[in-house]
Amino acid sequence: MSDTTRPPFVPAHSLPVPGSSQKHILAIDDELPILELLQEFLRAQGYRVSTANNAHVAMRIVESEAPDLIISDLQLEETDGLHLIEQLRVVLPKTPVILLTGVLFDAQVVDQNLKWKISSYVSKTAPLQSLVDEIRRHIGR
């Protein structure tokens, strides 16, 4: 059942407003409901959130205003999340990247195989609070 009290979600393909003192997070996922939830939750936590549902939009946002942290899904429509992360790393080599995916990974495997590409791995089945904890660990409040 749809929630009629909430405004319709518009993915933040629009560019972020520069100059804010809030930390800027870029969330990338091809599922709009996921992006909507992430944006709502992270804004409630005091972050400024930009969202992208494809690699092209993500790159445009990164070039416009570098985010303080990137959250990316593994599976995107036209590319692989890890591949996109590699591309973003070229532009922003020091920006923390959290891989947020529903594809089950073994934490040990992630640590061994993906530590050069990503800063953290958070399962989509984990509570949102664990994602916030991870964000704070990297960039604070």
Added chain:
Amino acid sequence: MSTEPTTPSPAVAGDPTLRRVLAFFALILAVLVVVVVVSLVNLNRSVAASEWVNHTHALITELDALQPTLEAAEGELSRYLLTAELRDHGAYKDKFAELGEHVDVANALIGGSAAEKELFQPIAALLAKRAEVATRVMQLRKAGDAVALEQFLKEDAGTTDHGELARLIEKFRATQTDLLTARDRALFLQAQTTRWTVLTGLVLDFLLLCGAAWLIRDDLAARRLANRVLQESNAALEEKVRQRTAELSDANGRLLAQSLEDRWSKQAMEHQSRYNQLIIDSISDTVFVVTKLMNVSRLNPAAVHLTGFEPAEVIDKPLGRLLSVNGTTDPAKPTFDPLARALAEGRDLRDKGAYVVTKSGQSLPVRLNIYPLRDRDKVVGGVVILQPANPVST
């Protein structure tokens, strides 16, 4: 004339302090009116008493002049008798005329007072008698009867008229002096009364003003206190509202976070389920996912294609309805036990011969593999994979 009752204004009726203050000012006004009226009455009395005192002094002056004027007139008469000069005759007549004027003035001053008339009557009579004596003397003088004149004068010298006149005048004068004393006392008392009335009125008004001021001050203090209490109450209320708002905001934040967590959890579950289904659907072999009790929980499109059953027709139904191991499709029969036993024991069963019973009732030979699904150390179900095969040979 209007007969409607007068009603106080709502502001006065609703404020007891204002009513009391107005009552105080009404009393002050009443006291002032009383003081003014009493003072005016006493002033009028004083004016009247002063006029009477002047009148009495004038009467006493006239009384005091009577005897000296009489003695002067009789002296001038004696002088005329001795000198027979016209000048002395005129002086004698002037003095008696002056005496008559004093009597007339005294009568006029006495006016209608019966008591004073009674006192003055003998004096006037005695003076009239003395005037007649003088007239008789002048008649005897004119007649040239010296013997008779001498005889008359000797007789007159023996009378006590002058002593009697002095006594009567003194009596009248004493009466007027007593009245003057009484009037003076009365005037003094009136002045004292006026003085005390004004003083008492001033003191009373001052006390009433003090009372009104005390009432106003008391009321202002009460209002200030009430205002302070109200402000404190408002501040406490605002603090409570602020605390309550903060609590509600926290609770709302928690609820919002919980709601987001719930929505996230649901989204994640749906995503996970869809992803799992995608995995199964992508396999070209026929796949059934079963529970520990061998009921179908998932199947892929290949299974739908092979059996002809839609997912809704087989999900939550025993797999034995679709699958025949050892040539039977009855799940109650022990011939189906190898699969259930393999799951119960948590081991794989591979390349087992079986038949699929399609929706149209056709039996198709397949090769069967079953793999237990483990959640940590516990078997929670299994995955059955079918591959086409030749008819089973047992």
